[in-house]
């Protein structure tokens with residue numbers, strides 16, 4: 001029995017499913033989760049001493065690679081000053097100014113502790129600002145485990161193949177309207193029926209929780225127009241794309257200005273940080289300034305701020321890193337697409353910059369329905385092979401691969417070789 005197997009046996013006795021987040025359980029690939037002991041650069045090391053090239057990067061945060069020297073140093077220094085004060089600190093001002101300087105649509109920002117909390121809060125502010133209650137979300141998009149949006153969600157909900165979740169009262173989702181990603185008509189129909197009740201449209205500007213689905217040309221622009229025409233707010237959930245596709249995330253990459261944006265992952269440099277922000281006239285509604293209440297004991301925690309500030313500062317000072325990362329993604333995912341197509345395999349590759357996904361379907365994947373045509377058993381077989389060969393992929397078809405600045409060309413060449421071996425190419 002491996003240490004991971006033993007640890008998993010112990011874990012399932014005291015933690016639901018043995019994990020603190022469902023997708024980590026390796027359930028959809030019918031395997032045992034590897035218990036990770038340490039990480040450095042692009043590599044993970046498990047409790048049994050196995051080394052993996054990591055394509056999860058903690059589900060996005062580790063864009064610079066694991067244990068980046070400058071991030072660890074800043075966190076270590078912060079720890080010497082104390083772990084948490086529950087009081088205003090200079091680091092929070094530095095972080096807020098940094099976010100506002102990198103993302104032009106952000107005039108004010110509030111720190112929270114997760115992407116879910118950021119989304120919950122942004123939805124509440126949008127409802128408070130518009131005095132409307134309905135929210136439009138897209139099937140296959142995942143916005144955290146916030147009751148109102150756990151409807152036809154992506155990520156672990158999609159992997160589990162469940163429509164939503166037990167324990168979510170009908171009252172929590174009665175104001176949630178579903179539309180289809182890349183289908184403006186499906187959004188327009190909701191506005192035609194009840195425009196005056198719709199507070200906001202929330203969207204992942206690149207859908208990265210049903211694999212990776214880029215926005216079709218004109219889709220994001222169309223959402224912006226529909227929201228403007230109907231007095232609704234446009235919320236970009238950039239928990240994954242924020243600070244990944246560029247310093248201004250997907251909104252900079254696609255040149256669309258949302259009214260509110262949610263962040264997570266990269267903003268925390270590996271520590272638990274979420275944030276929401278946007279137009280000043282909207283954010284001034286947030287307590288204690290305005291009437292929308294939102295609070296958090298550890299929001300803006302000094303250690304988390306240290307990690308986030310260190311990571312964002314490096315990204316801000318090195319805009320060339322984004323060009324490097326996005327070009328490497330174009331090459332890497334382009335190579336995979338080239339050889340799976342040349343071999344006539346029933347596979348499709350989608351990618352945007354450093355985010356990518358290999359689907360086991362011959363259909364073009366443009367939304368939730370087409371993503372669901374993937375053969376998840378074929379994916380599981382491929383994923384297990386890759387993990388057994390030291391390549392750590394998300395153990396679920398409907399997740400993204402994340403490249404980091406620590407992935408070398410040599411590593412990626414080796415990964416391409418391994419994928420070809422798997423397909424006997």
Ligand code: KE4
Nearest residue numbers: 021059114115116142143144155239240264
């Ligand atoms: P968290 O509450 O997990 O920090 O963020 C929720 C969230 C919100 N919005 C988007 C677009 C997200 O992708 C997420 C979380 N992403 C998943 C990965 N698909 C987190 C991994 C997990 O659930 O363990």
